[in-house]
Amino acid sequence: MTQAPTTASTREEFAARLYGLRGRYWDTHPFHLRLHSGGCTPPELRRWVANRWYYQLILTRKNAAIIADCPLPEVRREWTRRLGYQDGPHEGEGGLADWLVLAEAVGLTRAEVLDERHVARGVRFAVDGYLHFCRTRSWTEGVAAALTEMFSPDHMAERVTAWQKHYEWIDPAGYAYFEHRIPDARRDSARTLDLVLDHCVTAEQQRAAVEALAFKCEVLRAMLDAVDYGPETAATAGSAAPVGTAVPAGTAR
Ligand SMILES: O=C(O)c1cc(C(=O)O)c2c(n1)C(=O)C(=O)c1cc(C(=O)O)[nH]c1-2
Structure with a gap:
């Protein structure tokens, strides 16, 4: 890792340091590459969707934690908009509701998403780590x-195009989450960057911000490591292996 500067960067230099983490974003993780090239089986695609649910679930709580620590009314007022995004104004609306529509579109039942039976332990630890x-x-x-x-809108747009091309069996109603999220993320990310550039002005604050973004990239990649590893979860560990995953005796895993 390159050494953080000991003096504060200019606004432009600081923005370049943040953008410099682009290569660590999860779009180039081997699982995402396979997912977008059509190489995933339906159970693997379902596993991705069921595990991402756990990430969606903590977003409102982590945004509330950010607001709880912020002494500035103008920032709190702005960040408060995010609190309603996943939960929506009413039952059946908002990001979480859209994610459940996606889950059904790929062949999961609501019950098996809501009870988190498919959530890999590595996803749980990574997401809980982000909340912490x-x-x-x-x-x-x-x-x-x-x-x-900043990095997600193009990746999400590519996802929709790739899934429509390679996984025609997915019900198109499932794309509502991304159709809503992509324009919002483009708008929000410009504002989020301004907030960071405006409020991280010392060398120490800027170093901490760069490390926070690097940490988040690791959280996202760790989630995919766990999804890629396979279907074992707390619900299945120690019990008979799920169909199709049994390892013949004497075979190294
Ligand atoms: O589908 C994606 O690839 C993707 C990535 C990310 C991200 O980069 O953290 C978010 C989202 N989607 C998303 O839908 C979302 O609401 C969101 C909120 C956040 C965040 O950290 O506050 N990231 C993301």
Whole structure:
């Protein structure tokens, strides 16, 4: 890792340091590459969707933690908009509801998503780690961690195109989440970057912000490592192996 500067960067230099983490974003993780090239089986695609649910679930809580630490009314007012995004104004609306529509579109039942039976332990630890980070670090670090949003719109758009091409069996109603999220993420990420550039002005604050974004990239990649590893979860560990995963005796895994 390159050494952080000991003096504060200019606004432009600091923005370049944050953008410099682009290569660590999860779009180039081997699982995403396979997913977008049509190489995933239906159960693998379902596993991705069921595990991402766990990430969606903590977003409102981590945003509330950021607000709880922030002493500035103008920032709190702005970040508060995010609190309603996943939960929506009413039952059946908002990001979580859209994610459940996606889950059904790929062949999962709501019950098996809601009871988290497919959530891999590595996904749980990574996502819980992100929530813990936002609860215990400064609000500026929490906001900086959300800057993966700068990299996400193009990746989400590519996902929709790739899935429509390679997985025609997915019900198109499932794409509502991404259709809503892509324009919002484009708009929000520009504002999030301004907040970080405006409020991280010392060398130490800027170093912490860059590290927060790097940490978030690791959280996302760790989630995919766990999804890629296979279907074992707390619900299946120690019980008979799920169909199709049995390893013949004497075969190294
Ligand atoms: O589908 C994706 O690839 C993707 C990535 C990310 C991200 O980069 O963290 C988010 C989302 N989607 C998303 O839908 C979302 O609401 C979101 C919120 C945040 C955040 O950290 O505050 N990231 C993301």
